Amino acid sequence: MVTVGMTSPSPSRFTYDFSIWYCLHDDSIASCISMLLKKQGLRGYDEHQDQVAGTSILMTAAEVIQASRVAIVILSASSLDDPWCQRVVEWNLHHVIEQEGTRMIPIYVDVEKEQVPLVLRHLNELDYRNKFFERRLLESLKSIMPPAGRARAGRPSKATSAKSRASR
Numbered sequence: 485m486v487t488v489g490m491t492s493p494s495p496s497r498f499t500y501d502f503s504i505w506y507c508l509h510d511d512s513i514a515s516c517i518s519m520l521l522k523k524q525g526l527r528g529y530d531e532h533q534d535q536v537a538g539t540s541i542l543m544t545a546a547e548v549i550q551a552s553r554v555a556i557v558i559l560s561a562s563s564l565d566d567p568w569c570q571r572v573v574e575w576n577l578h579h580v581i582e583q584e585g586t587r588m589i590p591i592y593v594d595v596e597k598e599q600v601p602l603v604l605r606h607l608n609e610l611d612y613r614n615k616f617f618e619r620r621l622l623e624s625l626k627s628i629m630p631p632a633g634r635a636r637a638g639r640p641s642k643a644t645s646a647k648s649r650a651s652r
Contacts, residue, residue, distance in 0.1 A: 499551035500529045501527045503555050504531060514531075515530070518530045529548045553628065559604070589625075590610070592611050593613070
């Protein structure tokens with residue numbers, strides 16, 4: 485597996501290396517992904533864990549989307565049927581189209597490409613249940629990070645890999 489980390493924060497328009505968007509039903513999956521990335525030294529925003537009480541959900545979502553280098557959207561049967569999740573995906577996609585340098589990584593959780601909205605099918609997806617998921621996610625992020633933000637490739641400990649697999 486690759487290690488992707490921020491060696492030194494570089495001045496950038498991005499506050500977050502990633503933001504992760506999902507339906508509450510997928511919280512355990514999103515938490516595992518977020519923890520994996522944060523352990524790699526990436527700065528992230530988790531939609532349901534990092535919201536501040538008393539702030540506007542709409543304004544926060546818009547600000548975070550603009551402040552994130554990569555938007556990770558978890559697409560599951562629950563999220564595909566949820567109007568809020570659909571809206572957040574649309575906002576992220578709109579931002580990706582408008583902003584050079586911002587990317588979106590769809591993560592499929594027990595859904596097929598045919599179930600995903602047409603507007604997202606052009607994006608290369610990751611399958612959460614694939615045995616190479618973690619490696620592919622980290623490699624995808626490594627390719628997106630600016631050179632100053634990349635750390636050397638390394639191998640996670642066997643305990644880290646085992647914990648991650650067990651949580652799925």
